Amino acid sequence: MWGLAARLLAAARPHGTARPHGTARSKQKLFSTSSVLSKDKDKSTASKDSPPEGAAKKQEDGAETPKQQLLDIIGNMKVEVSYRKKLQQLKASENKKQAMNKVEGLDSEGSVPQGITEDTQRDKPLNPELVKAASAVASSLPHNKKQIESELLAQLRRHEETTDKQKKGGTINIRNVISEMTVKRQSPAQWGVRISGRISLQDEDGRRIRPERSSARSMDSRRSLKVGRRLNIFTKASTEPEHALKTVSSPTIWDLEFAKEVAAVTAQPPRNGFEEMIQWTKEGILWEFPIDNEVGMEDDAEFYEHIFLEKHLEGFPKEGPIRHFMELVICGLSKNPYLSVKQKVEHIEWFQKYFEEKKELLQEI
């Protein structure tokens, strides 16, 4: 059914024909080529709704009424699905627009008002000729006539919309696209190389096959990327201006909750043992390999800070048993490789505090 509508539009091409001009000159122009098309393109599936008129006569001279012509054409139409058809259909609708513009002065019956063709808004009414044709098609078919007619009109509207779009926007002319493409042709030698390349071993035939491979690659890269006309398929992405940094407020409770929720949802259970081990490593259950003995110990202090701890002894009296005791403590700490400098300093400070508390006791002694 849609093929019929497509044919209607395709039929609108004003190819030059040898038909005699009559009163319905435009109509003849419109419908003359469709029969030509139907003869040429025979690749088609059987039409679902075979029209009741199986008119054998394809072309008759201008004595027929336009409606009879149309019905004849419908009888010859078949449902077709092909890309080329759609292309022609789009082109035809474009050309039909131009034809309308040309023909309007000459046409006597069904004159196209100028406002319609030049009006490029979407809500414009359809071409009355097309409407008539659609109603004729609908009437010719046995099933739901009203439904068919409305569907056909909707189809026509859509086609007009696409043609409007094509006119407005940059034309994505498919010819330009296809012209750049070339069929890749390989010499039989290269076929042989490719097939044998998969099977052969690297060691033996590596030397022989590699230079041929490189030659094949150089052939492919013959056509560089920047050669050729611009195809206007993609719009250039506008570089967004960097947003000014917003002032930071400390993350609110809601932000934290949201973050927790997101983390809970996105944390998928591990699919296999490797992912489980990765998760464990992140959590700290599994160590990182190769094992680093100094994980967690970030002692940036130099060796002299570990050994020469006498500078911390300034708070203590210079003579006496306490000093003697503390020097022993320092000697022991300097030999200890397991403590960090911070821990050693903490030890010494604790002793200092302890002895200050016990000062009264010490005075008595």
Added chain:
Amino acid sequence: MAAAALCWALRAARQVLPSSCPRQVRSYYVDWRMLRDVKRRKMAYEYADERLRINAIRKNSILPKELQEVADKEIAALPRDSCPVRIRNRCVLTSRPRGVKRRWRLSRIVFRHFADHAQMSGVQRAMW
């Protein structure tokens, strides 16, 4: 910058949150004795430094004896569970206080069970 703050929060949340996958988590100890042992270990860890320092004062021939006596009293005043001597190396799975091999932290019975089922890496029945 709000996005950066959110990212930071996400990272923190990820570390804090446990994973959603069902993993075996030990929520109960085998028995109360094991729980008490765990408490003792924690406390011993807390007071370890202090005990070490006070003992350094006590086990000393240089400092005056009065000072050492005071230190004795002080160390006795610390909580009883803070001393490491009260820790018992129990079996991790059965809480058995005796017959525990230190390397595996398992009692002899559990060790034998796992070794026979080939679940102990590098352990083989001895035969010579």
